Structure formats: C-alpha cells, structure tokens
Amino acid sequence: MSSSTHDIEEGLALTPRFDKDGLVTAVVTDAANGDVLMVAHMNAEALAKTIESGEAWYFSRSRRKLWKKGEESGHVQRVVELRVDCDQDALWLKVEQVGAGACHTGRRSCFYRAVPLGQKGAARLEFRDAAKTFDPQAVYDASAKRSP
Amino acid sequence: MSSSTHDIEEGLALTPRFDKDGLVTAVVTDAANGDVLMVAHMNAEALAKTIESGEAWYFSRSRRKLWKKGEESGHVQRVVELRVDCDQDALWLKVEQVGAGACHTGRRSCFYRAVPLGQKGAARLEFRDAAKTFDPQAVYDASAKRSP
Numbered sequence: 492m493s494s495s496t497h498d499i500e501e502g503l504a505l506t507p508r509f510d511k512d513g514l515v516t517a518v519v520t521d522a523a524n525g526d527v528l529m530v531a532h533m534n535a536e537a538l539a540k541t542i543e544s545g546e547a548w549y550f551s552r553s554r555r556k557l558w559k560k561g562e563e564s565g566h567v568q569r570v571v572e573l574r575v576d577c578d579q580d581a582l583w584l585k586v587e588q589v590g591a592g593a594c595h596t597g598r599r600s601c602f603y604r605a606v607p608l609g610q611k612g613a614a615r616l617e618f619r620d621a622a623k624t625f626d627p628q629a630v631y632d633a634s635a636k637r638s639p
Numbered sequence: 640m641s642s643s644t645h646d647i648e649e650g651l652a653l654t655p656r657f658d659k660d661g662l663v664t665a666v667v668t669d670a671a672n673g674d675v676l677m678v679a680h681m682n683a684e685a686l687a688k689t690i691e692s693g694e695a696w697y698f699s700r701s702r703r704k705l706w707k708k709g710e711e712s713g714h715v716q717r718v719v720e721l722r723v724d725c726d727q728d729a730l731w732l733k734v735e736q737v738g739a740g741a742c743h744t745g746r747r748s749c750f751y752r753a754v755p756l757g758q759k760g761a762a763r764l765e766f767r768d769a770a771k772t773f774d775p776q777a778v779y780d781a782s783a784k785r786s787p
Contacts, residue, residue: 500744501744503763503764503765503766504762505761505764516664518678520668525672525673526673527666527668527722527731530664539759542756542757543757543759545756545757572753573754574675574750574752574753574754574767575752575753575764576678576750577744577746577749577751578749581678582754583675583750595725596649598725601725601729602723603722603725604651604722604723605722606653606690606721606723608690608691608693608718608721609693611687613652614652614653614690615652616651616652616653617651618651
C-alpha cells in the first residue's frame with residue numbers, strides 16, 4: 492500500500508478524489524427511514540458550501556452549474572450527517588428532506604421503480620412507492636413566476 | 640418533455656443510461672439497517688448478471704474487469720431489492736451482506752469517516768463506526784492461496 496493510499500483510506504484529512512470532470516458522487520438518504528432519495532454530483536465548490544452551510548449543494552452535469560437543492564422548489568435538504576468513503580470519491584449525505592420530495596418528477600425519492608430479479612434479457616420494471624407527493628409543474632411554475 | 644424523457648422517467652422498460660465508459664452508478668445499502676455500504680459501478684453485463692442471479696456483480700474501473708462481489712473474500716451480497724432512478728443512470732441495491740463486511744479496508748461499510756459540518760477551508764474527518772470487522776490481509780491472502 493503506498494503512503495498516499497494509506498493517507499486517503501486511513502487519514503483524517505478530507506482529500507476528495509474528483510473525477511476528470513471535477514466531480515464526486517453524492518448519495519443522499521432520508522435520515523428518517525434510510526431510503527435512498529437521489530444520487531447527484533458535487534464539485535469542490537458545492538462540497539465546500541454543503542460543509543459550511545449544512546444544506547445540500549450540488550453541481551448539475553446537464554446544466555453545467557452549481558445549484559442549491561430546493562432553490563426552485565423550496566425542497567431543501569438539511570444535512571444530518573456527511574460521510575466520505577474509503578477512496579474518497581463518493582459522499583453519503585443523510586438528510587432531513589424539507590417539503591414533499593426530492594425528485595423532479597414529483598416523488599419523495601428518485602427510486603420509484605423496482606427491477607424484479609430472475610429476469611433474462613430486456614428487463615421490465617414495476618412501480619414502487621411511486622405515488623406523486625407533489626405536482627412538479629405547480630412547484631416549478633410557481634418558482635418561475637417568483638423570479639423576474 | 641420529449642417522448643423519450645417521458646419513457647425513461649415514467650416507462651416500465653429498463654433502459655439504463657450508461658455513461659461514455661459504459662457504466663451506471665450502483666448504490667448499495669444494508670437491507671438490515673439502511674446504512675450505505677458502498678458505491679460501485681455496473682456495465683451492461685454486470686447488471687444483467689445481477690438481475691439474473693440475485694447476487695451483486697460490478698465492473699471495476701481500476702482493474703477494468705467484471706467482478707462478483709465476494710468472489711475473493713466470500714462476502715457476497717444477496718440482493719433483496721433492486722431499483723432504478725428517474726433518469727435511469729443510477730441503481731439502488733438493498734442487500735443482505737454476507738460475511739463481516741463490504742469494504743476492502745476491513746469495515747462493514749466504506750463510509751467509516753464523517754465530515755463535521757460548519758467547517759471552512761481544509762476539512763478534517765472523524766472516524767465513525769470505523770472498527771474493523773475483519774482482517775483484510777487474512778481474507779485476501781487466504782483467497783490468493785486458494786487460487787492456483
């Protein structure tokens with residue numbers, strides 16, 4: 492084991508291993524029940540803002556911009572605990588999800604479909620916990636109307 | 640919303656959005672308590688083998704190869720439930736973790752360090768649930784001795 496691998500795995504300095512796009516993976520679970528709410532990405536600035544503020548900030552790969560979770564919907568995430576994995580390329584946020592949900596489709600979690608096991612070939616999905624907890628059009632339209 | 644976005648988000652066909660390296664992110668939680676055990680990646684073959692067998696297969700980015708979790712350590716993962724997220728670029732595996740742990744460092748979870756919130760600048764970590772549950776050297780050496 493090289494000294495640097497040892498430092499990354501056993502050390503107490505946060506030295507995130509950002510990928511070639513400058514991002515690490517962030518897994519977000521609901522502190523209330525352990526459900527995975529979403530998977531997102533952070534650049535160095537999003538991570539620093541999350542640590543400093545205790546609220547979740549991410550980097551959107553599609554929009555190429557920093558965003559605070561809930562800045563449009565009001566559905567912010569208060570970080571209860573932040574952890575880093577062994578090789579420091581992934582983060583785990585246990586959050587208190589404010590508002591009706593984390594998913595832009597209107598569900599509490601982005602993981603509202605199961606893949607039944609034992610299938611071969613093209614797999615079919617089944618809805619699980621897929622009831623909408625908010626109307627995304629109403630939430631995001633209201634946000635657009637508030638912004639000049 | 641384009642028809643294809645609607646199909647990806649609301650449809651019942653599994654159509655994973657593999658990245659340019661042919662991978663999707665796989666978040667693995669402990670079905671017993673909701674803790675995140677690890678974050679890994681799957682290519683199409685690893686995903687197909689996982690669905691078919693009900694045990695977790697991944698693709699190692701560092702070793703550039705398909706691997707069955709536990710093939711060396713015996714610490715296999717029995718998938719209790721597999722879910723896919725809204726845009727189908729991330730999977731959530733709830734697993735029964737067989738054996739002492741999921742992390743190659745000898746812990747149950749790869750997330751054995753917390754990042755205390757409210758810090759500015761270079762962040763310091765704190766160990767959490769970091770006691771080793773197995774001796775990785777003994778486990779992986781034994782595996783090497785079994786292999787010809």
